[in-house]
Amino acid sequence: MTNGLITRYHNWLGLPALTPVTLGEGATPLVHWADWDTHRIWLKLEGCNPTGSFKDRGMTVAVSHAKHEGASAVICASTGNTAASAAAYAGRGGLKAFVVIPNGQVALPKMIQASAYGAIILAIEGNFDQALTAVRNVAETEDWIALVNSVNPWRLRGQETGAYEILDDLGHAPAGFVLPVGNAGNISAYFHGFRRRGQGLPQMFGIQAQGSDPLVQGHDMDDVSTIASAIRIGKPASAHLAREAVAATRGQFRSVPDADILHAQRELAHGGVFVEPASAAAYAGLKMLYQEGRLPDGDIVGILTGNGLKDSTTAGLWAKVEPQVVPGESLLDAISDLMTH
Numbered sequence: 001m002t003n004g005l006i007t008r009y010h011n012w013l014g015l016p017a018l019t020p021v022t023l024g025e026g027a028t029p030l031v032h033w034a035d036w037d038t039h040r041i042w043l044k045l046e047g048c049n050p051t052g053s054f055k056d057r058g059m060t061v062a063v064s065h066a067k068h069e070g071a072s073a074v075i076c077a078s079t080g081n082t083a084a085s086a087a088a089y090a091g092r093g094g095l096k097a098f099v100v101i102p103n104g105q106v107a108l109p110k111m112i113q114a115s116a117y118g119a120i121i122l123a124i125e126g127n128f129d130q131a132l133t134a135v136r137n138v139a140e141t142e143d144w145i146a147l148v149n150s151v152n153p154w155r156l157r158g159q160e161t162g163a164y165e166i167l168d169d170l171g172h173a174p175a176g177f178v179l180p181v182g183n184a185g186n187i188s189a190y191f192h193g194f195r196r197r198g199q200g201l202p203q204m205f206g207i208q209a210q211g212s213d214p215l216v217q218g219h220d221m222d223d224v225s226t227i228a229s230a231i232r233i234g235k236p237a238s239a240h241l242a243r244e245a246v247a248a249t250r251g252q253f254r255s256v257p258d259a260d261i262l263h264a265q266r267e268l269a270h271g272g273v274f275v276e277p278a279s280a281a282a283y284a285g286l287k288m289l290y291q292e293g294r295l296p297d298g299d300i301v302g303i304l305t306g307n308g309l310k311d312s313t314t315a316g317l318w319a320k321v322e323p324q325v326v327p328g329e330s331l332l333d334a335i336s337d338l339m340t341h
Ligand SMILES: *Cc1c(COP(=O)(O)O)cnc(C)c1O
Pocket: 053, 055, 081, 082, 150, 180, 181, 182, 183, 184, 185, 186, 187, 230, 231, 276, 278, 279, 305, 306
């Protein structure tokens, strides 16, 4: 049985006494993936959260708090996973959920997921950043509707629990920490989480996708493109906090091309870990940093933010989905043949 993050980490979250809206999120696996020379590589499987992404960590806290404050609805702009998470937690808490997406730019399974949980999906002509501006305006005007994007401080507080879990699992701070960066909320939350616990800070590396890498370029971008739709963001709302995290830990922002993302996705999947492209970007970045000799010695944690089923069509670019048809009586022959290849 699990009571979710708010019960487990109440003392660290700074919440008022409230009734949690929870789906048993958190406590995700930290898998010892490999040892690369002097580096012990750990992967945290955030796709194991109730809606399939890390967004649930922040959402349980944001929705619980919004409900406690008397809100009757939540609203968010989303590249997909925030929408699915907001929809699920709103449903659980008996609130209405409005999700606003950039038209045509969200992976279909995430739309289906949000809709299945009962959210109302609205699309605007424009990109994620314009959608975020639009929903911020609505939430600022009306007090019955709560904004649950990562600019909501309770979202970030909830996401700090990822750092708490790593510290609790390893018993100390890792030497290096790698995660994908889109709107830059998560890297900021981990930084604050590590800092709040006072057990040391890892060197933090934020990985973006080439074509959508404003933090690497050092300026906002109007036009962004990458296969990794969850991090297709040109104006990260928490850019200032993310820069602080990287500067304070002598880390780096780096970007990886789509081809490396797909390659990383495939390598992870063949090792039993199926993630969506944004998460694969972190692994591609991890490998790049290793090859450059840029990783510190010791424990390195990579955050795999979302489940591979979230964006199955992209995996279909390399995973063969057409089965080979064989007559039933020659099945053994076919299998023996394939074994030797
Ligand atoms: C939201 C998301 C990210 C990016 O997180 P930010 O807090 O926006 O930087 C990365 N991967 C996945 C799967 C996501 O859903």
